[in-house]
Amino acid sequence: MKKVILSTKPSVFHIKFEFSSKDSSPCIHIMEMISAGDALIVLGSQTVFFILGWLFFMKQLFRDYEVDQKAVQIFFSVTFAISCTLFELVIFEILNVLSNSSRLFTWRTCLYTILVLLICLMPLYFYYSLIKMQRFVPLSWVMPLTLICWLITIYAFWRLGDNFPILSAKHGIFSMQQAVSRVGVVGVTVMANLSGFGAVNAPYTCMSIFMRPVTEDDIAQLERKLRQNFDMIVAKKRKLALKELELSRTNVESVSLFKRVVGTFKAAPTGTLRDQIRLLNSEILPLEEFGKHLFLELVEAHNAKNRVEYSKTWQGIYFNIVGHFFSIYCIWKIIICTINIVFDRVGKVDPITKGMAIVVHHMGYQIDVRFWSQQISFLVIGIIAVTSIRGLLITIAKFFNAISNRQSSNLVVLGLAQLMGMYFVSSVLLxxxxxxxxxxxxxxxxxxxxxxxxxxxxxxxxxxxxxxCSILFLYLAHKRTPIR
Structure with a gap:
């Protein structure tokens, strides 16, 4: 049994939860207090995050589409706001902003809200929108089919936890930890895939050593081949049109009875026309396919030339240096991950405290470990939060522009919003x-x-x-034979 008692004092909201159980005689009392100032900070920051998510949705994702489902926009913006609030709370822990009870109350509120969004509301609306788009589905079947699809998803989501050692035996089957643990598995998988590809792709993109040298002569040669290919296609299609016109005239002339009788002597020319048309079609298709490859090769040649020219600027030189650091990081991360997997190793102490302990004990420097640990932790967590949010938003925008169209845009945004929420929840775990x-x-x-x-x-x-896998893919892409 649960009782909720609310009382107000000047600038303080007093919320008292009383939980009682028949199995245990004592009641568990959890007292949480959140001041008006703390509430104002949390609500103000969430409002700012919601507006930023709304603007990103309008200016980046749906700039080429008309928003016909406001619910999708609200889902995306709310998920973005709560996800950013989770990062904000991590920083508040380090800076000791808000009281302990306020932070605890906000943590629980945000986690419960985002779990309801990720597990219940967004999947239900996704299936509802998907099924409603299908014209062959009667309107009376939309809600039952939506519920069935959602129940299947929930069952698969719940069974996911049976394959991983993610929970302590103390947690009940319907506890928040059960949901967080499963969301964390999906989110960590998405994050690790993006991080692995990014760690390899960043140096490949930035470093001049991987840039293919392209000259104006190479581009001119590709353009000449593309024009020749286009001229051949046009000539063959013109010839094909004439043959089809001649065949249609032959068929019209053979309508009369006399022509049908005489037409038996003209069967060979008609058959020859059909064979010629079939031969022309078989020649045009490979030329069109070859033209597509030539066009893509030309576009890539222009991009490679622009990259080479950009690498000679000051900004390009800077990114080239950054690319070398990324390559060192990638090699180091791969080695560390291999060691961690082989030896089943997980660090017990955070890297910042461990690094400062090395400085103090082995190098002889006398520094305030507690003070600098807080400052550096704030800086590192802030950088991680900003880069994670920025990187994920860039990835979402690219992915959306690549696969969405007018019909599927709302479904794609709902799917990306779910991945975003899982990504940020798992980020907190890591x-x-x-x-x-x-x-x-x-x-x-x-x-x-x-x-x-x-x-x-x-x-x-x-x-x-x-x-x-990214190294192998980029190696094959870099070493592939250009079209001649």
């Missing part, structure tokens, strides 16, 4: 390891006794596979 122990208390308290080490091992495995 960022926890980069925080000093004293800043992990509330996160651990909210999430419970999840098997955090599993998520780091799972990230290492997927990151390594993604990076190796």
């Amino acid at each position: 960022i926890r390891m980069n925080m000093p122990s004293k800043y992990r208390v509330i996160i651990t308290q909210v999430l419970g006794e999840l098997q955090f080490n599993f998520y780091h091992r799972w990230f290492d495995v997927i990151f390594l596979l993604s990076a190796l």
Whole structure:
């Protein structure tokens, strides 16, 4: 049984939850207080994040489409706002912004809200929109089919947790930790794939050593081949049109009875025309396919030439240097992931505290470890948060522009919003390891006794596979034989 008691004082909202169980005589009392100032900070920041998500939706995703479903826009903006709030709360833990009870209340509210969105509301609306688009489905069947599809998804989502050691035995089957653990598996998988590809693609894109030298003569030669191919296609299509016209005239002339009798002597020319038309069609198709490859090769040649010219600018030189650092990071990360997987190793101490301990104990520097650990943790977590949000939004925009059309745009946005929410929830699970122990208390308290080490091992495995596959793919793309 649960009672909720609300009382108000000047600038303070007092919320008291009383839980009682028949199995245990004592009641569990959880007292949470959130001041008006803390509430204003949280609501203000969420409003800003919601507006930013709304603007990104309008200016980047749907700039070429008309918004015909406001619910999709609201789902995306709310998911973005809550996801950013999770990162904000991590930073608040380090800077000690808001009271402990306010942060705990906000953590729980955000997690419950985003889980309801990811597991219930967005999948239901996705299936509803998908089924409603199908003209052969009667309107009376839309809701039952939507519910059936959602129940199948929930069953598969729940069964997902049976294959991974992600939970402690203390958690009930309907606890929040059950949902977070499964969302974390999907989110960590998406994050590791994006990170693995990005760690390899960034140096490949930025470093001048991977740029293919292209001259004006190469581009002119490709353009000449493309024109010749186009002229051949036009000539053969003109010839094909004349043959088809001649065949149609022959068929019209053979309508009369006399012509039908005489037509028996003209069967051979008609058959020859059909054979010629069939031969021309068989010649045109390969030419058109070859023309597509030539056009793509020409576009890539122009892009490669622009990259070479850009690499000679100051900004290009800067990105070339950054690309070398990325390549070093990629090699280091692959080695570390391999070691972690082989030796089943997970760090017990956050990298910042460990690095500062090395400086203090081995290099002899006397510094305030507690103070600088907080400052550097704030800087690192802030950089991770900003780069994660920016990188994910860029990826979402590229993916949306690549696969969406007028009919599927709403469904694509709903799917991307779900991936975004899972991505940010799993980011919190992984960022926890980069925080000093004293800043992990509330996160651990909210999430419970999840098997955090599993998520780091799972990230290492997927990151390594993604990076190796990306290296192989880019190697084959870089070494492929150009069209001659």
